[in-house]
Amino acid sequence: MPELLEALAHPAPQVAPVLLGARLSVGGVTLRLTEVEAYGGADDAGSHAFRRTPRSDIMFGPPGRLYCYLSYGIHVCANVVTGRDGEAGAVLLRAGEVTEGVEIVRTRRPGVADHRLASGPGVLCRALGIELPANGTDLTRGPIRLELDPEPPTNSSAGPRVGLRQAATTPWRFWLPGEPTVTRYRAALARGRGRDGA
DNA sequence: CTACCGATATTCT
DNA sequence: GAATATCGGTAGA
Numbered sequence: 001m002p003e004l005l006e007a008l009a010h011p012a013p014q015v016a017p018v019l020l021g022a023r024l025s026v027g028g029v030t031l032r033l034t035e036v037e038a039y040g041g042a043d044d045a046g047s048h049a050f051r052r053t054p055r056s057d058i059m060f061g062p063p064g065r066l067y068c069y070l071s072y073g074i075h076v077c078a079n080v081v082t083g084r085d086g087e088a089g090a091v092l093l094r095a096g097e098v099t100e101g102v103e104i105v106r107t108r109r110p111g112v113a114d115h116r117l118a119s120g121p122g123v124l125c126r127a128l129g130i131e132l133p134a135n136g137t138d139l140t141r142g143p144i145r146l147e148l149d150p151e152p153p154t155n156s157s158a159g160p161r162v163g164l165r166q167a168a169t170t171p172w173r174f175w176l177p178g179e180p181t182v183t184r185y186r187a188a189l190a191r192g193r194g195r196d197g198a
Numbered sequence: 199c200t201a202c203c204g205a206t207a208t209t210c211t
Numbered sequence: 212g213a214a215t216a217t218c219g220g221t222a223g224a
Contacts (some may be wrong), residue, residue: 011201037216047216048208048209048216051210054207055209069207069208070207070208071207071215071216071218072207072208072216072217073208073215073221074205074207075217077216077217077220079216092216094216120217120218121217123217123219126200126218162217163216164215164216165214166215
């Protein structure tokens with residue numbers, strides 16, 4: 001469907017709220033997105049695409065592909081590439097509600113409460129079984145599918161992004177209010193090691 | 199519930 | 212050498 005690609009061919013902050021309520025399906029597991037974050041290009045100091053590197057290269061490509069990277073050297077995080085070919089942008093998938101294949105996800109995350117199965121960008125990928133090699137996957141026809149909510153949510157909230165030191169106040173995090181799967185905002189994250197200031 | 203801390207790939211200094 | 216788009220375990224209120 002070219003409809004999805006049209007929706008994604010815009011700057012990330014514009015696309016991000018539209019992705020709320022969308023379904024991401026992988027291998028029998030379906031996730032309803034409840035929390036996302038927008039990342040831009042050279043004008044966004046908090047974005048991997050602030051500078052073009054081998055890792056961020058895919059963010060400059062055509063929309064509708066998956067951008068996977070390793071966070072803190074350990075956790076896999078997944079983004080949907082947005083913007084036309086040549087325009088850098090991506091939307092980080094931060095949290096969602098498992099609507100299909102809950103029993104599969106439970107075996108991947110034993111002991112975790114259902115509403116926390118995919119509440120966070122790293123654990124979201126673990127819940128769906130997304131690994132680094134999924135980087136570059138076409139979300140319109142591959143084993144990983146993205147489908148927009150036919151009725152886009154009208155009640156989304158916006159606020160600062162999580163975990164950034166750069167451009168930390170830009171309100172490019174979007175979520176569905178009242179959803180228990182949404183990660184709680186941690187205000188005090190100044191790491192004690194290295195340096196600190198406030 | 200909150201707070202600290204270690205693991206560690208990619209990137210930058 | 213150090214920072215970062217994080218998480219889960221452990222300790223304490």
